[in-house]
Amino acid sequence: MLKLHHIGKSFGPVEVLKDITLEVKTGETLGLVGENGAGKSTMMNILGGIFAPTTGKIEFNGQAFEPVEVSESQQSGIAFIHQELNLFPNLSIKENLFISAFPKKQGFFNTIIDQKSLSSQASALLAEVGLSVSPSTLIGKLTNGQQQLVEIAKALNGRPKLIIFDEPTTALSQQETDRLLQLINSLKEKHISMIFISHNLDEVKSIADHIAVIRDGALIRMQEAEIYSKKEIIRDMVGRDLDQFFPIRSTHPTESxxxxxxxxxxxxxxxxxxxxxxxxxxxxxxxxxxxxxxxxxxxxxxxxxxxxxxxxxxxxxxxxxxxxxxxxxxxxxxxxxxxxxxxxxxxxxxxxxxxxxxxxxxxxxxxxxxxxxxxxxxxxxxxxxxxxxxxxxxxxxxxxxxxxxxxxxxxxxxxxxxxxxxxxxxxxxxxxxxxxxxxxxxxxxxxxxxxxxxxxxxxxxxxxxxxxxxxxxxxxxxxxxxxxxxxxxxxxxxxxxxxx
Amino acid sequence: MIKRLSPYSTVILLVLVMLLFSSLSDGFLNGRNFMNILIQVSGLAIVAAGMTLVLITAGIDLSVGSIMFLAGVVSGKIVVGGAPLWLALPIALLVGVAVGWVNGIAVVRFKIVPFIVTLATLYMGRGFGLYISETRAVNLPESFLAIGTFKLLGIPLPIVIMVLVLVVLHLVLTKTTFGRQLYAIGNDKRKSVKAGIPVNKLLIKVYLISGLCAAIGGFVAIAQLGAISPSFGNQSEFMAIAAAVLGGTSLFGGKGGIFPGTFIGALLIQTIQNGLVIINADPYLYPLITASLIFVIVLIDSREKFGSHV
Known part of the structure; x- marks a missing residue:
């Protein structure tokens, strides 16, 4: 499905990605972890068509993949769900879903939005992500979790083959997170490949088939999620053991x-x-x-x-x-x-x-x-x-x-x-x-x-x-x-x- | 204190104002005067409708008053100089579009904030108009006035033009991709770019439309006056902004509309002016009253945006 061959990226003299080779198969979920600044974002920006890699080749869907624009990456079937949602709270759900390409009426009034088709298409997408609210609801009235689902519905509209989730759960409550993870599992069944980036290792372990750890721009290890223990992942991420994750204080609260x-x-x-x-x-x-x-x-x-x-x-x-x-x-x-x-x-x-x-x-x-x-x-x-x-x-x-x-x-x-x-x-x-x-x-x-x-x-x-x-x-x-x-x-x- | 501005609170305000004036004068509440108000408001309403689009994108167009003046002066001079009358309108519109284009390009390409761009074109437009007219009033031929009094199926032409412009822009805002995307831009430009909205292209169009509306609005007002004084259009930008904000359009973008919104806002401002004339109020009071009204509505708009503790 997606293959990266020896991808490298430098900004001037600074090498941010070094010789990364990895593969995501159809219907497979890759958990991508690494510290901030390890190079995850750069990698995603390359897939998204924001930068071109300095070295290496990408193969997507059996073809060479060299996107130079965001829209190009989207059209070839890659969708991004960013941590920061790209929704407009002053517009309705259905308008947000189709903001860049509204369905239009036929014939003479072909510049006028076809409200009927807009509502029905929006309802269908909402059903797919399991969100049961009216598509005319303003985004601003939804909870963070519901907004996240709208964002996913928006991505699904492009019939993506690969969805990249970048820290999707940071703003969600526990229940909302569980629901999101369930949804991701159901997308797997539709043979959609996913890359799931998160700092929450429990989530990554529960959702991913493979986990890849990136540190200082290099791929440290990629392994099946079941056999990659949390402790090993952490060690690979930071390059050392973190025995005392929460350091102990030498003092106690005083009475004052x-x-x-x-x-x-x-x-x-x-x-x-x-x-x-x-x-x-x-x-x-x-x-x-x-x-x-x-x-x-x-x-x-x-x-x-x-x-x-x-x-x-x-x-x-x-x-x-x-x-x-x-x-x-x-x-x-x-x-x-x-x-x-x-x-x-x-x-x-x-x-x-x-x-x-x-x-x-x-x-x-x-x-x-x-x-x-x-x-x-x-x-x-x-x-x-x-x-x-x-x-x-x-x-x-x-x-x-x-x-x-x-x-x-x-x-x-x-x-x-x-x-x-x-x-x-x-x-x-x-x-x-x-x-x-x-x-x-x-x-x-x-x-x-x-x-x-x-x-x-x-x-x-x-x-x-x-x-x-x-x-x-x-x-x-x-x-x-x-x-x-x-x-x-x-x-x-x-x-x-x-x-x- | 009123917590939010909605077109409906403005409707209530309008009714109150009308009740007040009709209790103060017998000449206020009758069909003829009401028709007068509608004719008088047509210019302002058209300019304010264009302004509404700009405000929705979180921009502002201060140059509309000068566009009204400049477009009028240029087309008036040409007609006075002997050109056929029918040429006046297309020339006025051309001037409006040209200034709007300059505004749009400066905002989009040179990344200058709309306030500064349009403040500059406000002075440039006014200055250029005064230069052409040699700071004298431009007296228009009789035939020009006929446009202002012409009736289509019994309805005065200014009203017909106003309704036409407002309805078209209302449909554009509510029913087209262009219109809906303007609300997205007003909410967050960065997100809009990410969502694949051609932000720059739309912004240029919005300033073009505002310039065009200013020219049309100016033309409609001039056709009623018969002459263009050097102060014509002065501070019309504030009236237009006030009309839009009174109608529930936010200065912070992403919110607002033309019907009932801006139309009712403009109607309220014009009704107050008309009423003050009828009750023989001191003319020096007019700006004081409209300014206080603008102050209060902008205050409410800010409180709505930032909460009451700021």
Missing amino acids: VSLEIQDLNADGKNDLSFSIREKEVLGLYGLVGAGRSEMARGLYGMEKLYGGQVRWKGAQMHKLTPQNWIRHGVVYLTEDRREEGILAFKSIRKNVQLAALPRFIQRFGGWLDYRSIKREVSSKVKATRVKYQDLEIQPVSELSGGNQQKVLLSRWLMTNPSLLILDEPTKGIDIGAREEIYQLINQLVEQGSCVLLISSEIEELLGMCDRIMVMNQGALTAEFNRSEFDQSAILKHALKAAHD
Whole structure:
């Protein structure tokens, strides 16, 4: 079906893909794993017709395949499902499905869209992915999981022979993920080949026939999924054993309360009360949509708050604004890196210095002390192990997701925070970078900070937190201390009311 | 506070305004005055319809007022100079398309933000028009005025033209691929490119259409006035934007429409103007009142987009 022969790709002197040879057979699913920046995206961009390979040949469907345009790759039967959905929330499902080629009426009115045929074709596609909503529904009204299904329906419309899934499950809840994986299995039966890229190894193992690991642009190993153990995969991905995936902290929470929240109301319905102690990592678990981010954003002054008392280190906080919080040493790492985090086209240095600039205003004259800024920025990006080429020239948009996240972490470290609110800090980030982020969190906590860790990954919370709170439909439903951690109990509390 | 703008809240506002004026003056609420309002609004409604398309793509066209003026001056000068009357309209349209094309090319090829591009063409168009007219009013021949008073099956021509333009553009927006893709572009240009929408081609067309509508709208207004003063079309861009936004079209793109939307918006603005004249309000109050209205609607539009805490 798809054969890559000795594919290599260089950007100037930088070799990003080295001699990759692999094959995907008809109806087979290949799981593709590798750290961010390992070369997966480059490989997919070559298949998608965005770049041409420097060396090697691709064979697709028995023919030489050299796409030079996105549409060409699509027409030959390759469809992409990106992590970032390409849907328009202001248009209906059926319009999104056919946005580039609407069915038209016959005869004189052949510029007019044929609504009847549009609706019936859309319904047929929705049935294929098992989504039972009206095709006239606006995309903006759907959940992430439903939107993902629409995206797949859109891909199926081109009758693809190969579908490439790039991190399709990052924005989905557990149930939605399960449903997606089921759908992928049913596509297998239709003899559609798939490449499934994910950081979630359990998913990859459950869905793929073969798993290929890429590291530093080279194919490290490709093997049947059944006999390729998770441990081996991880070792091949990072090039070493990761025995202690969640590093252990040398300190314990103290008795002194750093942040105390009483009756915080972020949704107009639920009053939330909790506190965080010094040197504590408090986890906040819940399904997507349980109201975790809304709470944190309300607390941080980025969304409307209906009421509540907040005490920070014993003193009442009156003005809950990001500016004020940063001044008090409380920072918020956003979940939406692209929209709210990075300044994509600015240099790494400009991104990192951003929040800490007031600290570098010289007493005389009010100028910024650029020498100190540069010194400190470069020490912070070293501490967070950002992989970069040039601090001053390279725009952050050129970095991989994991490295962008580390740039954002560096930004907040510049402000010497005593509380970090981390909203899904490892979403879509590879294992190596993850581990580094965990270590960084531990270092900060050991030095006396505390952390509010919001995550949809229960293992991450179990591994990192001193205490876990569960949020469900806007309310705090349970709390577990480290000694009582119990994965199934936590899950139960997060899911419970959702079924009622 | 009103949370969202919809064409229906504007309809309610329009009814309230009409009730207010009819309680203040006997001359307001009658068929003849209403016909007057429709004739008076025709120019603005046509310009605003073109503007609606631009706004839906998250763009803006500030040059429409100058296009109205320039197109009028060029065709008026040619007719006054002895050219046959029928030539006036195609020439006016040509001027509109030409300026629209410049706008489109600058936005698409040179990647300049629409606000700046059309601000520049606003001054260029006005300047060029003033140069041609030597800053004097262009008095048009009697025959020109006849266009404004001509009736087709008993309906004044300006109204017929307005209905024609608005209906066509409404169908384009709601029923054609081109129209639906404009909403996608307004929502996210990058995604639109990825989805295979010919974004650049469509954007050029949108500015062309806006230029064309401005020329038609200007022509319809001029045919009623009989002369083109040097200030003709001044600030029409704001009226057109206000009409569109009042009708529920968002300045942030991806949302809006012509029926009832922009049409009702334009009608509301014109009704207020007409009512103020009838109740003999101080003319200096007009801009104050329309400006306050624009301010409030843009405020609501922003709150809808960014939430109330910003």
